Amino acid sequence: MSIAGKKFAVIGAGIVGSALALWLNSEGAMVSVYERRNAQAFLKKPKIQKRNINLALSHRGLKSLNLLKLKDKIMPVCCPMYGRRIYPSVEGPAFFQPYGLPHQAIYSVSRFDLNLMLHSALEAANSIKVLYNNTLNAEDRGLLVQLENQFDGIFWCDGIHSIGRNILEGLGYVTTKVDKASYGYREVPLNGPLIKNKEAQALHIWPRDKSMLIALPQAEGHYAGTLFAPFVGSGGLDSTTNQEDFQHTIQTIYLGKDSPFSLTDTPLINLPASWLKSVNVGPWNYGKHLLLGDAAHAILPFYGQGMNAGLEDVYVLSEIATDNKSPDEIFSAFYARRKIDGDAIKTLAERNYWNMKNGTVNKEQLLYKKFEQFLLTRFPNEFKGQYQRVSFGDEPYHKALDNGDRVFAKCQVFLRNFSRPEDWVAPEAITACKSLLTSFHAD
Known part of the structure; x- marks a missing residue:
């Protein structure tokens, strides 16, 4: 799809919608961004913030911000998090559980700071029109046709309660299953x-x-x-x-x-x-319309990947859109490639609630995390656990899920034979570790 000179609508000026608009603009497109909130919500920090949740920014999100030449601008206001500091009881001592190697970190970033950076870039762009205070009518079944008549493509980046997704579902073009956590x-x-x-x-x-x-x-x-x-x-x-x-x-x-x-x-x-909710949607596209970010794959917030997955949507779209195809073909290819990853990170996020709440005090899980750290330190170029695959690499989510599960299962076999950390440096244990690493790459 030749993006230059085409007109696109982006619905929602949150983090994913803003990033998408900036990428489309960098490719020479004319972009109209529809946002229900006013500009001050993004450009002026309120005295009382009703949504104070910081976001975890990791490799996938940073890769996408780098595509937009914004990575270096956000890093100064980020705080590195090198692992988990766990407080198992109100009386006992805390302990630290690294995420990876000593230099590897994910980053805590203020939602407001990230939005401010993105909206400042939107305001500075010549071919982006941001239409604040613009609430689209979810009951207007003619809305899709109105947008189709004006634009070459419409991107719905309007979150878990997406108006576009609801309209498309009402017309029978997509199905949505909302999962509410307990x-x-x-x-x-x-x-x-x-x-x-x-x-x-x-x-x-x-x-x-x-x-x-x-x-x-x-x-x-x-x-x-x-x-x-x-x-x-x-x-x-x-x-x-x-x-x-x-x-x-x-x-x-x-x-x-x-x-x-x-x-x-x-x-x-x-x-x-x-309440906490996630969605399972399919398909994400119809004609000129494409769902991205939480509108397509909202997940529970337990892997720090919700925002990163949405930003990676933009990166993946930039790879697919290099071919000279119609928007419909590009959007179909995007869904075919990305849906399996959306399902995988949803599974990983749901699992990680137990890992954070119970696994951080579970003896078997703590032993595995200690062994994982041993392998990372001893064989840094040969071993990657599931967390490292998701947070520090480019491996598609579905492969990170499958490969991480396989690594975990094989490590459990090793730990049944060498259950004490002091035994892991013994010659026979090191030999077993090397065989273990070889088996990871052989499958």
């Missing part, structure tokens, strides 16, 4: 150690039996925390109905009296509890 979340802004301290440069996790609190570092001494829990029961989201109960729950169940972390004075009324 638990929800509430944002929990925290104060804590300064991020210049090495111990702060981590994803902080307070795992409990039926819930967990996590926190990503922000600016100096501030953390974007999120509580994931059932709505009912002790410590449930519905059990904290006033500020005093909320403070007591966070302090006694998660932080403990000697914690370096503490709640901010943000009123509970500004921290509503919400």
Whole structure:
């Protein structure tokens, strides 16, 4: 598809929609971006932020931002997270679990800072028109035809509650299955150690039996925390109905009296509890229309890949669109290539809730993570676990899922024979490790 000179509509000026518009513009297209919010939502930081969740930016997202020549602009406001710092109880010590090799990190970035960078670039672009305060009517069945008459292609980047997807589904062109988790979340802004301290440069996790609190570092001494829990029961989201109960729950169940972390004075009324949902959609395209990002593959937030997967959509589209094909052909090829990856990262995210909440205190899982770190350190060019494949590499998600599962299963066989870490350096264990690594590449 020759993009130069063509007219495209991008619905939604969030992170994925903005990135897509910038890429289309870089290829010489004329782009109209429709956004229901006003410009100030992206360009002026509010005194009270109702959505304070930081985002985890990793290799796939950074690769896409680099395509737009924006990677170097966002990195100065990112905070590296080199692994998980886990607080298994309110009394016991915390411990650190690296994500990979010492130099490998994912990055905590403010949603506002990332949006500000993208929208500043949109405002500076000559052939991008951003139509703020523009709410499309989900009940208007003629909307698709109106857009088709004006544009060569329409990209729906309007999130999990996508208007375009709902209209296409109502017309019988796509099907959507919404999966609602049995638990929800509430944002929990925290104060804590300064991020210049090495111990702060981590994803902080307070795992409990039926819930967990996590926190990503922000600016100096501030953390974007999120509580994931059932709505009912002790410590449930519905059990904290006033500020005093909320403070007591966070302090006694998660932080403990000697914690370096503490709640901010943000009123509970500004921290509503919400359900967690994901979607399974198919197909993602119809004629001139294509769904991207959360509109196509919204997932649970437990692998730090939701935003990265959406940004990678833009990168993959840039690879496919090099061929001289019609928008319909390009969109069909994109769906054929990307759908399997959307399903795979959805599976990985759902699994990782258990890994974060229970696996971080499970003896067998902790032993595996220690062995994984041993292999990474001892054989850095020959071993990649599932997390490294997803967060630090380009391997398609479905291959990272399959290959990571295969690696895990074979490592379990090794650990049945060498269950003590002190035995892993023995000559027979090293020989077994090398055979293990060879088997990974032989399959």
